[in-house]
Amino acid sequence: xxxxxxxxxxxxxxxxxxxxxxxxxxxxxxxxxxxxxxxxxxxxxxxxxxxxxxxxxxxxxxxxxxxxxxxxxxxxxxxxxxxxxxxxxxxxxx
Numbered sequence: 198x199x200x201x202x203x204x205x206x207x208x209x210x211x212x213x214x215x216x217x218x219x220x221x222x223x224x225x226x227x228x229x230x231x232x233x234x235x236x237x238x239x240x241x242x243x244x245x246x247x248x249x250x251x252x253x254x255x256x257x258x259x260x261x262x263x264x265x266x267x268x269x270x271x272x273x274x275x276x277x278x279x280x281x282x283x284x285x286x287x288x289x290x291x
Contacts, residue, residue, distance in 0.1 A: 200231050205238035209246050219245045244284035253281060 206220025219242045225234050259266050259274040266274075 201225055203231060203234045203238055205235060205242055207242050209248070211247050217247055241284060244281055249281060249285075253278065256281075 202222055202224050204220065204222045206218055208216045208218050210216050221238050221241055223234050223238055225231060256274045256278040259270060260278070263271050
């Protein structure tokens with residue numbers, strides 16, 4: 198048996214008995230490990246969680262008010278905001 202594609206989808210609850218489905222199908226190239234491809238697919242789909250819009254706003258607020266937060270919180274906010282924006286702004290992160 199040979200796996201040639203990975204498909205990952207997730208339903209995100211948007212409230213009021215509604216949901217949004219996000220998924221991606223990736224062809225596994227020669228030499229790639231299925232587990233690594235699955236992790237990339239999950240990361241990509243998770244970035245499109247509708248609740249990330251609020252999370253991005255919170256992270257941006259931390260960066261706007263750096264003096265009100267610890268150095269560690271600011272650095273973590275910078276790192277996470279960059280990670281999310283990189284995924285959301287690329288066609289594909291891999």
